[in-house]
Amino acid sequence: MFSHPSEMVLLGFFLALSLLALARNRLPLPTPxxxxxxxxxxxxxxxxxxxxxxxxxxxxxxxxLSFLALREYFTLVDLRIQDxxxxxxxxxxxxxxxxxxxxxxxxxxxxxxxxxxxxxxxFAVALGGREAQGSVFSVGVVQLGLFLLVxxxxxxxxxSVYTVWAAAFLVGGVALCDLSAYLFRARDRTPLRSLxxxxxxxxxxxxxxxxxxxxxxxxxxxHSVALGILIPALVTTGCFTIDHLEEDLGIERSRxxxxxxxxxxxxxxxxxxxxxxxHYLRYFLEAF
Amino acid sequence: MExxxxxxxxSRDLPRGADSGPHVGSPIPPHRTLTLQALxxxxxxxxxxxxxxxxxxxxxxxxAGLEQFILVANHNSHLDTLFLFQILPPHLVTTTHPVAAxxxxxxxxxxxxxxxxxxxxxxxxxxxxxxxxxxxxxERLRAGRSIILFPEGTRGEPGxxxxxxxxxxxxxxxxxxxxxxxxxxxxxxxxxPKSSSVPLPVWTRVVVGLPQRFxxxxxxxxxxxxxxxxxxxxxxTGRRHRRLRRPSSIPTVAVLGIDGSGKSTLSRELARxxxxxGRVCLVSDVVEFxxxxxxxxxxxxxxxxxxxxxxxxxxxxxSLKSYKIPKLAELLLRDHVLEEMKRWYAPDLVVSxxxxxxxxxxxxxxxxxxxxxxxxLASAMGILSGREKGSRGDRVFKEFPELMAxxxxxxxxxxxxxxxxxxxxxxxxxxxxxGARGETMQVHETREKLxxxxxxxxxxxxxxERDWRIPVRTLDGHxxxxxxxxxxxxxxxxxxxxxxxxxxxxNDDGVGTAGGGRPSLPGAIPEPPGTMPEPPGTMPEPPGTMPEPPGTxxxxxxxxxxxxxxxxxx
Numbered sequence: 001m002f003s004h005p006s007e008m009v010l011l012g013f014f015l016a017l018s019l020l021a022l023a024r025n026r027l028p029l030p031t032p033x034x035x036x037x038x039x040x041x042x043x044x045x046x047x048x049x050x051x052x053x054x055x056x057x058x059x060x061x062x063x064x065l066s067f068l069a070l071r072e073y074f075t076l077v078d079l080r081i082q083d084x085x086x087x088x089x090x091x092x093x094x095x096x097x098x099x100x101x102x103x104x105x106x107x108x109x110x111x112x113x114x115x116x117x118x119x120x121x122x123f124a125v126a127l128g129g130r131e132a133q134g135s136v137f138s139v140g141v142v143q144l145g146l147f148l149l150v151x152x153x154x155x156x157x158x159x160s161v162y163t164v165w166a167a168a169f170l171v172g173g174v175a176l177c178d179l180s181a182y183l184f185r186a187r188d189r190t191p192l193r194s195l196x197x198x199x200x201x202x203x204x205x206x207x208x209x210x211x212x213x214x215x216x217x218x219x220x221x222x223h224s225v226a227l228g229i230l231i232p233a234l235v236t237t238g239c240f241t242i243d244h245l246e247e248d249l250g251i252e253r254s255r256x257x258x259x260x261x262x263x264x265x266x267x268x269x270x271x272x273x274x275x276x277x278x279h280y281l282r283y284f285l286e287a288f
Numbered sequence: 289m290e291x292x293x294x295x296x297x298x299s300r301d302l303p304r305g306a307d308s309g310p311h312v313g314s315p316i317p318p319h320r321t322l323t324l325q326a327l328x329x330x331x332x333x334x335x336x337x338x339x340x341x342x343x344x345x346x347x348x349x350x351x352a353g354l355e356q357f358i359l360v361a362n363h364n365s366h367l368d369t370l371f372l373f374q375i376l377p378p379h380l381v382t383t384t385h386p387v388a389a390x391x392x393x394x395x396x397x398x399x400x401x402x403x404x405x406x407x408x409x410x411x412x413x414x415x416x417x418x419x420x421x422x423x424x425x426x427e428r429l430r431a432g433r434s435i436i437l438f439p440e441g442t443r444g445e446p447g448x449x450x451x452x453x454x455x456x457x458x459x460x461x462x463x464x465x466x467x468x469x470x471x472x473x474x475x476x477x478x479x480x481p482k483s484s485s486v487p488l489p490v491w492t493r494v495v496v497g498l499p500q501r502f503x504x505x506x507x508x509x510x511x512x513x514x515x516x517x518x519x520x521x522x523x524x525t526g527r528r529h530r531r532l533r534r535p536s537s538i539p540t541v542a543v544l545g546i547d548g549s550g551k552s553t554l555s556r557e558l559a560r561x562x563x564x565x566g567r568v569c570l571v572s573d574v575v576e577f578x579x580x581x582x583x584x585x586x587x588x589x590x591x592x593x594x595x596x597x598x599x600x601x602x603x604x605x606x607s608l609k610s611y612k613i614p615k616l617a618e619l620l621l622r623d624h625v626l627e628e629m630k631r632w633y634a635p636d637l638v639v640s641x642x643x644x645x646x647x648x649x650x651x652x653x654x655x656x657x658x659x660x661x662x663x664x665l666a667s668a669m670g671i672l673s674g675r676e677k678g679s680r681g682d683r684v685f686k687e688f689p690e691l692m693a694x695x696x697x698x699x700x701x702x703x704x705x706x707x708x709x710x711x712x713x714x715x716x717x718x719x720x721x722x723g724a725r726g727e728t729m730q731v732h733e734t735r736e737k738l739x740x741x742x743x744x745x746x747x748x749x750x751x752x753e754r755d756w757r758i759p760v761r762t763l764d765g766h767x768x769x770x771x772x773x774x775x776x777x778x779x780x781x782x783x784x785x786x787x788x789x790x791x792x793x794x795n796d797d798g799v800g801t802a803g804g805g806r807p808s809l810p811g812a813i814p815e816p817p818g819t820m821p822e823p824p825g826t827m828p829e830p831p832g833t834m835p836e837p838p839g840t841x842x843x844x845x846x847x848x849x850x851x852x853x854x855x856x857x858x
Contacts, residue, residue, distance in 0.1 A: 067489070071342065074478075075491035081446055081481055087488055259342050259475075259491030 006165065006216045007051050014048040017041050032182060035256055036175075039065070039266040043156065043171045047164045055164065056102050059157040063098040069149040069263045070094065076249045076261065077145070083138040085128035086121045090146045093117040097150055101158045109158060113151045118143055148242075148271050149264070155274040159281070165217035170277050172213075173206040173227065174269045177235040180205070199232045206231050223284055230280065231273055238272030325405060326381045329373060333406065337374050340489045341367070341479055345375045346524075347496035350469060352377055354499060356434050358468045359384070360456055361494075362449045362517055363438035364477035367487065369407060371473055372436050375494050385410050385428050386436040410435060422455055429463050439510065446477035449521060452514040457506030460513075467499035470513060472520035495520045522565075538630045540703065541785055542643035543776075544650075544745050545711035546738045547730065548718030549765045550772065554711060555641040557773050562780075566636035569629045571622060573599065573641070577633060589628055595621035603730055608655065611731050615651070616690070619644040623702050637785075645672050645702035646748050652688055653744030654737060660687060666751045674701030707785045708758060709776055710749050713765035715739045759783040 020027070021041040024034040042065050050058030074087055093113060100109040122139045129135060160167035180202035207228025211221055219227070242264065246253070251261030337343050351357070359372060369386045376384055388409035393400045403409060410424040425435050437459075439452035460468055475492030497520050502509040543558070545551035552572050559570035563578030570576045574596075577586045599618045605611035623644040630638060649669050653659060660668075667684040670676030671691055678684055678695065685692045715738035722733050732741065752758040761779035763772055 071489045072491055074488075075342075075475055079478070081484070084484060084486075084488055088486070091489065257344060259344050259493060 010048055010051050014044045017044055035262055036266050040175055047160055047168050050160050050164045055161045059101050062153060062157040063094055066150045066153045067094050069267055070145055072259055072263045073145040073149055075259055077141050079138055082129035083125055086125035086142045089120050089124040090142050093146055094150050097154050104161055152271045152274050155278040159278050163217055165213050166219055166281055169210050169213045169217050172209050173231040174235055174273050176205050177202045177232045178269050198236045202232045203228045234273040234276055235269045239268055242268035323382050329381050334374055342491040343371055343374045344493045348375055350496045350498050356432055356466055358466055359436045360439055360468055361471040361473050363440045363443050364446060365480045367476045367480045368473050371492055371494055384434040387412055389414050429466055443482045446481040452510045454506045454510045457510035460502050460509045461506050467501055469499050470497040470516040472517055472524055474524045495524050539706040540638040540640055541707045542640045542705035543709045546718050546741045547733050548721040549711040549713040551711045552641050553769055554772055555639050558776055559639040569633055569635040569638045571626050571640045591621055592625050605731050608731055619648055643705050645704055650744030650748045653740050659743055662751050665747055666755050672702045673704050707783045708760040710762045711765040712762050
């Protein structure tokens with residue numbers, strides 16, 4: 001059944017994570033952790049399916065996650081009735097992007113959204129609107145959501161098509177950063193100390209994870225160490241940015257729920273990390 | 289589903305299954321829990337709706353344990369009935385009937401057949417007398433069935449809730465034993481609004497309030513019920529994202545008065561009270577932002593910090609001459625801060641403690657022995673606000689030489705408020721009040737100078753009202769502050785700056801109405817303390833008349849607000 005020991009390890013980890021996610025409401029877990037677990041589980045479902053069945057099957061799980069995140073985003077933002085065609089175009093861009101990941105067509109994957117979808121959306125908004133006022137705002141809002149929640153998450157999917165273990169390293173590294181940020185959060189620290197702590201505290205652990213997974217992921221030790229610094233820095237940057245956007249979207253972190261910021265909040269650490277790590281690995285590692 | 293609309297249409301060409309007796313209704317189906325209708329709901333409709341629209345529910349427990357009820361909700365979309373069926377306990381799917389407009393559904397036989405199969409509605413014909421249209425509902429209620437009713441009568445504009453019609457009140461009077469459950473549907477107006485035919489996946493949410501029973505007249509009950517649904521709406525949409533509005537469309541109200549008149553206290557109190565239904569920015573000695581009746585964080589602005597420093601400097605000036613420049617600079621910066629706040633915080637309303645334009649003009653009186661005539665003041669205000677262009681030889685520049693310098697400075701024109709409250713106080717009382725504060729008296733805080741200043745403000749108000757058509761109300765500042773506050777709120781209503789409770793004004797800049805449906809101004813003025821009447825039509829519930837099964841009352845959230853709405857009236 002298993003062609004490689006790594007598959008057994010991944011399945012074992014996935015099963016353990018599944019049990020934890022299922023029992024999260026009965027375990028004395030902190031609320032942020034129990035909210036975060038199902039989304040982490042979704043990533044590992046992708047990787048497990050990718051390993052045991054086919055990477056091309058696994059990526060569609062992330063396509064659904066992108067769709068759900070986009071749906072939440074469009075619920076939160078203030079759009080006009082006449083922007084509905086633009087929103088529809090954004091939804092259609094989800095299978096459009098993931099089809100190119102499925103086909104392993106890197107060139108189209110990279111330009112599909114920033115070129116084609118981003119040209120179609122303003123057209124669709126213009127098509128639906130008699131009222132021009134506010135159209136620039138609408139186009140910006142739709143494109144931002146599409147970029148963050150589909151394009152950026154799509155990079156995790158594409159990385160898992162290249163190598164599941166590199167994607168697992170990325171997701172595991174981000175999860176460790178989030179855990180570290182949760183554990184080391186303190187109000188009395190100065191912003192600079194807090195920032196340094198958020199970047200430096202998880203760095204050795206993330207680098208260690210990269211080194212441990214190196215034989216399976218194919219990431220050389222020097223790049224594991226570099227990513228050990230890069231991933232926490234990107235997570236911190238991403239969280240800072242998305243927190244700012246969440247404030248505007250009216251997301252109350254104390255009352256997260258699906259449709260009112262839970263998905264966006266749980267994915268925020270991945271949004272900046274996924275594309276940068278993907279392109280880092282693709283640039284430096286010839287295997288990609 | 290549409291109900292009770294006023295458009296008169298006959299019940300011609302009725303499809304099969306809809307008889308046209310004195311009231312239009314279909315026979316009451318026998319009560320069976322497991323039917324094909326229920327199976328289609330559970331295995332097809334519910335999963336599909338969950339996938340596409342999420343359909344989150346808050347207060348679902350408020351329906352558990354009820355065998356019969358009238359579910360009342362706002363109506364924005366054809367999907368509303370589907371969403372309400374999604375939250376029903378399984379055994380109630382076959383015994384709950386929405387009210388639907390036959391003339392609308394009979395236009396399309398497929399739609400009619402689907403609606404009849406999925407919901408077994410109570411068909412009504414729009415244009416019938418209300419008594420006739422209620423007959424079908426009465427029959428179902430007498431048979432122990434539940435109904436779903438949209439008292440707005442028809443799908444309204446997206447995100448806007450129309451006034452409830454009285455049919456629900458009549459039913460409540462006739463069936464006092466049937467609990468009425470208010471619910472608010474959010475998101476459906478984005479998913480499939482009126483005039484759209486393609487549904488878009490958007491998270492929808494149903495907030496179910498606590499079951500209620502009412503006593504009173506139909507009108508009172510209807511109003512009370514509408515209030516409950518609006519409360520649920522406020523809970524759900526309170527902190528929604530919205531587009532930035534153009535700063536020019538955000539109204540400013542200025543509170544004028546001499547030092548010690550209580551204008552700062554009044555401004556702050558007004559900002560706090562008005563913020564219960566909107567976002568209000570207060571520009572006073574400090575800048576504050578109020579939302580939900582509470583002050584909230586304001587990002588530090590460089591201009592504001594500078595204004596504070598210069599303002600302190602002005603307060604410590606020892607002569608009117610050394611007071612003039614820092615005060616002028618402080619007023620210019622205050623005007624800039626006001627613009628910044630409008631630009632970055634997009635409040636619904638700005639309450640300004642004083643007004644740079646009006647203060648500058650009124651303060652001219654302080655430096656002159658004789659009172660300038662109104663024409664001169666109007667010219668000065670026109671130049672400062674950019675309404676008028678002056679030339680070098682004009683009398684106004686000779687009388688007010690500073691005006692020439694101000695016009696030459698590369699500063700934007702000063703803003704004029706949309707309404708003004710003048711808090712009139714005797715200078716002697718003012719001086720007494722300032723003395724009682726125990727603070728160092730400013731250079732102009734003498735009885736004589738404050739009297740001049742008072743004259744200046746009076747002249748400015750006169751010009752504003754007569755020449756500029758800006759509403760001005762003079763309030764008696766000798767009265768206690770709560771009385772003054774009440775009078776100020778009444779004045780706001782009269783001036784049309786904000787509207788009467790519960791009535792919302794359409795967005796004046798034409799953007800940002802979808803989804804959130806926020807009012808352009810605070811839509812509801814809270815009644816000042818002591819004048820808030822009990823909601824009409826709500827009477828204490830006799831103990832034991834509606835046995836609530838254990839667990840039906842939701843746990844209040846940490847902030848003390850009952851989940852899913854207000855507690856049953858008691």
